[in-house]
Amino acid sequence: MTSFLISHPSFLAHDTGDYHPERPDRLRAVLAALDDAAIAHLVSVVAPAATLEQLTRVHPQEYVEAILGVRPPSGELVQIDADTIMSADSAEAVRHAAGAVVAGVDAVMRDAAQTVFAAVRPPGHHALPSIPGGFCLFNNVAVGALHAQAAYGLERVAIVDFDVHHGQGTQAIVEPDPRLFYASSHQSPLYPGTGSARERGVAGNVVNVPLAPGSGSAEFRAAWGDRILPALDLFAPELLIVSAGFDAHRRDPLAQLNVETADFAWLTEELLTIADRHAEGRIVSALEGGYDLDALAESVAAHVRALMRRS
Numbered sequence: 001m002t003s004f005l006i007s008h009p010s011f012l013a014h015d016t017g018d019y020h021p022e023r024p025d026r027l028r029a030v031l032a033a034l035d036d037a038a039i040a041h042l043v044s045v046v047a048p049a050a051t052l053e054q055l056t057r058v059h060p061q062e063y064v065e066a067i068l069g070v071r072p073p074s075g076e077l078v079q080i081d082a083d084t085i086m087s088a089d090s091a092e093a094v095r096h097a098a099g100a101v102v103a104g105v106d107a108v109m110r111d112a113a114q115t116v117f118a119a120v121r122p123p124g125h126h127a128l129p130s131i132p133g134g135f136c137l138f139n140n141v142a143v144g145a146l147h148a149q150a151a152y153g154l155e156r157v158a159i160v161d162f163d164v165h166h167g168q169g170t171q172a173i174v175e176p177d178p179r180l181f182y183a184s185s186h187q188s189p190l191y192p193g194t195g196s197a198r199e200r201g202v203a204g205n206v207v208n209v210p211l212a213p214g215s216g217s218a219e220f221r222a223a224w225g226d227r228i229l230p231a232l233d234l235f236a237p238e239l240l241i242v243s244a245g246f247d248a249h250r251r252d253p254l255a256q257l258n259v260e261t262a263d264f265a266w267l268t269e270e271l272l273t274i275a276d277r278h279a280e281g282r283i284v285s286a287l288e289g290g291y292d293l294d295a296l297a298e299s300v301a302a303h304v305r306a307l308m309r310r311s
């Protein structure tokens with residue numbers, strides 16, 4: 001089976017200013033790491049733009065139109081909130097970032113690919129239906145999950161999130177719908193301050209495992225192995241979507257966890273085992289955070305190599 005790498009030139013053109021951690025060089029590092037002989041048979045696909053219909057399943061139409069209407073002149077930046085910035089090309093980037101996850105869902109549901117990695121910017125998991133934040137404008141993975149429900153009638157779609165920050169935007173979209181599942185390991189305390197283990201959704205369909213600063217491989221693997229993976233297995237997803245942030249890495253400057261590159265490969269293999277059992281192996285993974293360029297490149301390569309194990 002094939003694995004797709006879905007990206008778009010606008011992701012490199014989304015400019016956040018000279019000193020912003022969520023910068024185009026992140027994606028350059030990711031694409032360079034994936035442009036490697038060992039993973040040369042990854043099939044590159046250009047992301048389409050998400051349609052208004054796809055975006056408005058998650059976000060109110062007024063919000064979508066307001067975000068897509070932010071088109072400053074070339075070279076100027078618009079501060080959306082304290083951390084979230086848009087430039088001339090950002091409206092194109094946000095439409096294609098959500099579109100990349102939608103295209104990934106289509107690819108795995110139509111058996112064009114078994115697994116997908118969407119190399120996108122900006123990330124999405126902090127975007128609430130009507131509130132941007134944490135570098136995020138549209139919730140890319142949620143747009144993909146709701147597309148899977150609407151276009152393919154899936155009854156059980158899971159989103160798992162190993163970014164070091166809690167994906168409070170994704171959780172808010174998932175928690176009222178028992179046909180969706182959201183699980184996250186994340187550092188606590190840390191932005192955005194949500195993700196207590198007591199937040200369980202309407203049907204136990206939310207699982208949060210906060211990790212104390214300084215936690216490393218043992219705590220990360222226990223969070224997934226003892227708590228999240230058994231709950232995910234019980235949910236029996238027909239499709240697995242991954243918010244793949246690599247900022248839990250020990251070298252990341254934005255947080256204080258000590259996860260190793262090998263832990264991301266381990267977790268990817270565990271997720272494949274569950275996807276094989278319930279979802280015909282279908283995984284759509286989308287890039288979220290990761291701010292040390294070397295750690296990010298190395299970790300994405302390990303993640304994608306694992307995703308490609310049978311191709």
Ligand SMILES: [Zn+2]
Pocket residue numbers: 163164165245247288289290
């Ligand atoms: Zn993050």
